[in-house]
Amino acid sequence: MAPHLRSIRCSLMHRSDRRLSILMVAPAIVFILAVFILPMAVSLQQSLTNLNMTTGESAAKFIGLKNYVKALRDPETLNSIWVTVSYTAVTVSAELVLGTVVALVLDEVIGFQRLVRTTIILPMMTSSIVVGLIWRLLWNADYGVINAILQEVGLPRPFWLGPGLAFSSVCLTEIWQNTPFVVLLVLAGLSSLPEEPFEAAAVEGASYLQSLFYITLPLLAPVFLVILLFRTMFALRAIEAIWILTSGGPANETMVYGLHIYREAFAYFNTGYASALSWILLVMMAIFTFLYNRALQLGT
Amino acid sequence: MQSQVVRPFPKSAQLSRRPITIERLKKVSIRLLLWLIALMAILVSIIPFIWILLTSFKTPTDVFQYPPRWIFQPTLDNYRVIFFGKGMNFSLAFENSAVVTGASTAISVALGSLASYSLARLPLPGKRPFSYFVLFTRMLPTIALMIPLYILLTQARLFDTRLGLIIVYTAFNIPLVIWLLRGFFADFPLELEECAMIDGASRFGAFLRITLPATAPGLAAAAVFSAFWIWNDFILAFLFTQDKAVTLIVLASRFMEEEGVKWGQVGAASVIAVLPIFLFSILIQGYLTHGLLAGSIKG
Numbered sequence: 001m002a003p004h005l006r007s008i009r010c011s012l013m014h015r016s017d018r019r020l021s022i023l024m025v026a027p028a029i030v031f032i033l034a035v036f037i038l039p040m041a042v043s044l045q046q047s048l049t050n051l052n053m054t055t056g057e058s059a060a061k062f063i064g065l066k067n068y069v070k071a072l073r074d075p076e077t078l079n080s081i082w083v084t085v086s087y088t089a090v091t092v093s094a095e096l097v098l099g100t101v102v103a104l105v106l107d108e109v110i111g112f113q114r115l116v117r118t119t120i121i122l123p124m125m126t127s128s129i130v131v132g133l134i135w136r137l138l139w140n141a142d143y144g145v146i147n148a149i150l151q152e153v154g155l156p157r158p159f160w161l162g163p164g165l166a167f168s169s170v171c172l173t174e175i176w177q178n179t180p181f182v183v184l185l186v187l188a189g190l191s192s193l194p195e196e197p198f199e200a201a202a203v204e205g206a207s208y209l210q211s212l213f214y215i216t217l218p219l220l221a222p223v224f225l226v227i228l229l230f231r232t233m234f235a236l237r238a239i240e241a242i243w244i245l246t247s248g249g250p251a252n253e254t255m256v257y258g259l260h261i262y263r264e265a266f267a268y269f270n271t272g273y274a275s276a277l278s279w280i281l282l283v284m285m286a287i288f289t290f291l292y293n294r295a296l297q298l299g300t
Numbered sequence: 301m302q303s304q305v306v307r308p309f310p311k312s313a314q315l316s317r318r319p320i321t322i323e324r325l326k327k328v329s330i331r332l333l334l335w336l337i338a339l340m341a342i343l344v345s346i347i348p349f350i351w352i353l354l355t356s357f358k359t360p361t362d363v364f365q366y367p368p369r370w371i372f373q374p375t376l377d378n379y380r381v382i383f384f385g386k387g388m389n390f391s392l393a394f395e396n397s398a399v400v401t402g403a404s405t406a407i408s409v410a411l412g413s414l415a416s417y418s419l420a421r422l423p424l425p426g427k428r429p430f431s432y433f434v435l436f437t438r439m440l441p442t443i444a445l446m447i448p449l450y451i452l453l454t455q456a457r458l459f460d461t462r463l464g465l466i467i468v469y470t471a472f473n474i475p476l477v478i479w480l481l482r483g484f485f486a487d488f489p490l491e492l493e494e495c496a497m498i499d500g501a502s503r504f505g506a507f508l509r510i511t512l513p514a515t516a517p518g519l520a521a522a523a524v525f526s527a528f529w530i531w532n533d534f535i536l537a538f539l540f541t542q543d544k545a546v547t548l549i550v551l552a553s554r555f556m557e558e559e560g561v562k563w564g565q566v567g568a569a570s571v572i573a574v575l576p577i578f579l580f581s582i583l584i585q586g587y588l589t590h591g592l593l594a595g596s597i598k599g
Contacts, residue, residue: 020503021422025430028415028474035471036437039448046447105337118582119342122349125577127532129549130570134352136556137563145351148367176344183341237441240534244556258443265447278444285444289436 040282047276053269060272067276077277079252080260083167087256088235091174095231096224098175099182104212106183107190117187124180132244135173136161139245163250170242170254177241178234182227189223190216229292233285257281349574356567363563378568389543390551390569396541397531397548400462404469405526409519411470412477417507419478420485431482438475442535453540460542468540469530476529477522484518485511524584528577548573 047067051060071077106116123131138145139160147157160169193216201211239258242248248255248263255263261281265274355363357374365372382390418424419431449468450459458464488511496506512519537547552569555561 017503018423018425021418021424024414024418024422024504025424027411028478031411031467031471031474032433032437035449035468036440036445039445039452042448042451043445102337102341105334105341108334109338116338116342120345121581122578123345125528125581126349126574127534127549127577129532129534129553130573133552133555133566133570134348136561137355137566138348138351143364143366143368145368151367176348180345233439237443239443243534244553258441261443262446271447275447278447281441281444285439285441286436289432289439292439293432293435 043275043278046272047279049272051272051275053271063272067273068280070273071276071280076252076255077260080255080257083253083255084236084257087167087171087174087238087254088232090171091178091235092228092231094171094175095179095182096227099179099227100186102179103183103186103190104216107187117184121180121184123177124184126177128177128238128240129244131173131177132241135169135176135241136245139169139173161246161250163253166246166250166253170245173241173245174235174238178231181231185223185227186220189220193219225295229288229295233288233292236285236288352567352570354567355563356571358564358567360562360564378562378564379572382565382568382572389546390548390572392544393546393548393551394572396462396465396545400465400469400537400545400547401527401530403462403466404473404530405523407466408470408473408477408526409523412474412522413481413512413515413519415474416478416481417485417511420482421490422503434475434478437472438479442472442533446535446539450539459540460545462545464540465537465545465547468536469533472536473526473530476526480522480525481515481518484515488514524580528580531577 046060048062048064049060050063050066051057102120106120109116141147141157141159141162144160146160151157158165160166197215197219198211201215206214237258239256239262242254242256242259246254248259257277258281261274261277264270264277354370354372356378357376358369358372359375359377362369362372382388384391419427419434424430453459453464453468456464458467492510492514493503493506496510497503501509532549534549534553537545537550538553541547541550548569552566552573555566555569
């Protein structure tokens with residue numbers, strides 16, 4: 001079609017397209033309104049009250065920002081923030097390093113490609129609850145496989161989910177489950193790298209490590225960015241495996257922020273306070289989403 | 301998948317004709333080391349699964365043996381108990397999981413693809429803020445909305461019903477679908493749609509007959525990811541069900557609340573919860589990588 005004809009047609013089409021565009025998003029918007037916007041509004045309102053489920057809604061009073069002020073001083077909240085941040089930092093960085101190494105190795109290893117890859121990603125396909133169940137059995141101090149192996153080689157048999165060790169055990173479980181995500185994305189990134197720089201480097205006589213650090217890894221930067229942001233966001237909200245493994249204990253050592261909110265809401269019935277904690281999380285996630293979008297736009 | 305990049309370590313075919321030198325020995329040992337690391341990675345990935353599979357066939361006495369036994373007299377009792385035992389409703393839970401996963405996936409992929417097309421292709425007013433909001437809801441931790449959702453569902457008499465779960469899962473999943481499909485729709489050549497429209501199809505007709513079938517791989521990837529996520533999810537199903545609409549994962553989690561965990565039954569429940577996902581993963585293999593990458597990077 002000639003260009004001028006197309007532009008005339010486009011302007012004629014434009015109005016009906018606009019209506020169609022709204023009609024097409026409408027059903028999705030209805031769901032989002034009902035399940036996200038409405039609850040978020042209710043939650044915001046409740047966060048400004050001292051609502052407690054045991055005393056009921058009639059006893060609730062408007063207390064302004066007191067819940068938010070309390071959150072910033074509450075040692076349990078501050079502890080849960082610290083646990084969440086360190087949990088995220090430890091697991092995401094370990095997953096990134098370990099996953100990249102495994103991906104680089106798998107990229108070199110020939111044969112059984114599909115079988116190997118399918119096997120490797122199984123942990124990440126598994127429900128976090130099942131991961132928690134499996135690892136609770138493996139970590140068990142009395143009849144767990146891990147301690148049996150340790151004893152076999154003459155090492156002590158620690159109480160893995162007990163004081164002092166619970167945090168690292170929980171982190172290791174998370175790393176086991178989610179390193180495959182990094183492997184998968186790095187492998188895909190590796191297979192889409194351009195060939196020319198490597199050919200040039202080979203001609204120049206560059207060693208493997210040289211081409212790895214000066215070509216491969218820099219070229220993979222956008223992939224690393226995606227992995228970093230994705231994993232961070234999901235580690236920040238991870239609660240399910242921890243729920244099964246330790247329920248936040250011992251002595252709040254593994255009490256991540258999500259579990260803390262759950263406990264305030266459904267064990268202590270502090271609905272107002274829990275809503276304020278939820279809104280703090282929502283705002284942090286909104287900031288994170290914004291940064292994520294920015295980073296993606298810069299990356300591509 | 302495999303690119304033709306110059307390999308830092310020559311493959312065995314290239315190695316075979318050269319005489320044995322220190323150089324060659326070094327390369328062979330590096331190859332060996334790589335294989336060893338790969339093997340380790342595979343073992344670490346699958347041994348926990350093998351262990352829970354073995355446990356699911358153990359009697360209580362075998363479970364508590366120390367040192368743990370790899371060889372024992374297998375029994376199907378645990379599976380029998382969780383499916384037909386008294387007070388156990390794994391059959392119902394399996395049915396609930398299947399129905400809720402199927403329905404939520406179908407509805408959210410249908411509605412999500414409409415919205416995604418509108419976002420990628422049509423002059424939707426307020427496009428930018430809306431796409432931000434979609435991404436935001438995608439990132440939203442479930443836990444942040446649980447209290448008001450719990451209250452709303454109870455008031456709407458949807459607590460502990462499949463319908464309630466389907467509505468919640470559909471809503472939580474629509475943003476994922478929109479996000480995964482946007483890249484596919486944006487990449488589809490506009491000319492093909494215009495051809496159909498010149499032939500008399502409406503814009504929506506062109507979308508239904510031309511664009512949608514052409515993006516089938518994207519739709520399939522979105523459906524698979526959605527189904528996996530819904531099947532595996534715990535928090536929403538845990539909070540919004542009690543007996544009637546309880547899902548497999550929720551029921552499995554309840555073993556931990558009891559005194560003296562029945563590990564054999566935990567094993568059987570885990571195997572049943574994981575098996576459909578694994579079989580499906582094996583069926584679609586490398587396909588998953590493409591969908592995931594296309595969705596997460598194209599954004």
